[in-house]
Amino acid sequence: MSPTAQRSEQAALPDPSESLLAVRDLDAGYGDLQVLDGVDMDVADGEYVVVVGPNGAGKSTVMKSVFGLTTYMGGEIVFDGADISQRRPDQIIHEGIGYVPQSDNVFESLSVRENLEMGAYILDEVPEGRIEAVYDRFPVLGERSAQKAGTLSGGQRQMLAMGRALMLDPDLLLLDEPSAGLAPDLVAEMFDRIDGINDDGTAVLMVEQNAKEALRRCDRGYVLVQGKNRYQDAGETLLNDQQVRRDFLGG
Template sequence: MEDDAEPVTGANRETRTWDDSLLAVRDLDAGYGDLQILSDVDLDVRDGEYVTVVGPNGAGKSTVMKSVFGLTNRMAGTLTFAGSDITTTPPEEIIHLGLGYVPQNDNVFTSLSVQENLEMGAYILDEVPQDALETVYDRFPILRERKDQQAGTMSGGQRQMLAMGRALMLEPDLLLLDEPSAGLAPDLVDDMFDRIDRINDDGTAVLMVEQNAKKALRRCDRGYVLVDGQNRYEDAGDALLADQQVRQDFLGG
């Protein structure tokens, strides 16, 4: 955890240079068509790190995730992943580099079975890696129990586990999670975060956008607070939780 990280604000922040960054986003302007959502955004994730992006609704959090995965109009700035410049790389090529993405909505093939969904996660390979499939089933035992069930008949929490499992079939170095607790019953939220913790503990770096900011910041190594499409604060997760200004403005006190 980065205890010496200093909070940064949009007006006076200094660009960080971390030679060991797995993902480095620099001065990113991005949006949809001609509509710009992000302005001058910086973000880093190091190998094995757990990073969370929080902020008010409409701050551009999901746009950051989509931009990293090549799903927006990236207007300016640079993105590098595992030493490769991915600023103009499309999603179908990014996935080959070791980056997995789980969107918030429409993240499973509802007409396919659980196992067929997982096999689709390895579609770029010549054959389904059985060791990766077994690892996913070990992480999410309910998926093994329901491997023949049609995904569209599963609960929201089970679908979310399936979507994560499918993204893990290629054993990515970095997993992007967009609002993984959205729509889950309160008693399932902690369980979902526990599963994400274990994925990170096993060596997969995680970059997560999350509406449940307090729970997310308690678990992550570092956090970013995004406001109006710009960096507002960056610090260790527990430091952001302890910052009175951050708590008052963004975490409900």
Template sequence: MSQQAARSEDVTLPDPDEILLAVRDLDAGYGDLQVLSDVDMDVGDGEYVVIVGPNGAGKSTVMKSVFGLTTYMGGQVVFDGTEISRRSPDQIIHEGIGYVPQNENVFGSLSVRENLEMGAYILDEVPEDQIERIYDRFPILRERSTQKAGTLSGGQQQMLAMGRALMLDPDLLLLDEPSAGLAPDLVTEMFDRIDKINDDGTAVLMVEQNAKEALRRCDRGYVLVQGQNRYQDAGETLLNDQQVRQDFLGG
């Protein structure tokens, strides 16, 4: 049986008919190493959900498991009514999920535009209208469209990685530590861009090291500890919970 995450009675959970992603009793890891045990998690249609917790808690493993990049050991991952637990990343992309890993998330030897085109590789032809929408969302990418991605700044590479993941207009965007390695003055800008992506209708599931800022902005949050659910609640509620702050947010 899964370990029920502690939550307040008044937290607003997604309506069952509006759950886009449902993770149930998930056991997963790498090879013979089990990292996640009985993890439960929901993302509603258009919702913004954040996973926080200490280093080594299994946060990134949840994201990779949803995207088919770990060893599946049990439980279910259901997306938009379809079980995807045993599917490959190529198959999962077709279902409407985009994923931005924390590291090595651009093709450094390719230009900015070529990176965006790679985001639409499953299509017969590159959707020019979608590239234009990405350029409108991230104007710096238009300015640097012919520049090699490996020569971009860290913040620009993160924008490019998100832009590539958005090329297929996914229903759910998975973001793994999007502010990692960014200069402090760029972190707020990155969060603002993620807010806008969510405001435009894309559901977001994000792992983030800047837990306080992420919880301020999200709809709901999960606290993961040693590969298991510990707390779930509205972002602001978790942020203001004295026990959560003391144990996981630095007071």
């Protein structure tokens, strides 16, 4: 183990009240199947954090657990000072968290605009300004406002899914494999879009298969292995750590 990785593992965790999102000693899974074993994770206000690791490491389970989509088995999830460990997704969305799953993340039979309106379903009235803000961020959606979501390309669907999650102006955006299935020439554009969302003040917690590019862009990264924390550090530090590169980034 490299000195950098050792420091990452042994670093003291901040008090949960100091983080926008603080996950402490989290055990979670699906039914009787435990996937996460004592996971710790933090996201500061406005921070960009990436979770990487091998297939089956529990990366997506962390995201789903924060959004109340797994079986809670122990530990603590604190968001903006409130314990949300055992809340339902329909309650969590009111707290200021948006979630974009990897697949099945648009309503295919609805138009682009109708999908965005669904993103604000908890409001009495859909703010027109929010829709226009999404169109400003993703101009192609504005051009296809009346088009059925099921006819969009893969990249356009991801933009729509993110746009819908942004309709409530969340403090934290959870992104599960946003580049999955995209053509190589569209991956960089997708990352640029996410950079822009974060630059405008929205904290991002992202699981990503393109680990090298994700770590290059983020503030901090976590490496999960078999449902447990293995390393945590600044994105560039993890990217340049020889052991992390050899074991998890393909050299």
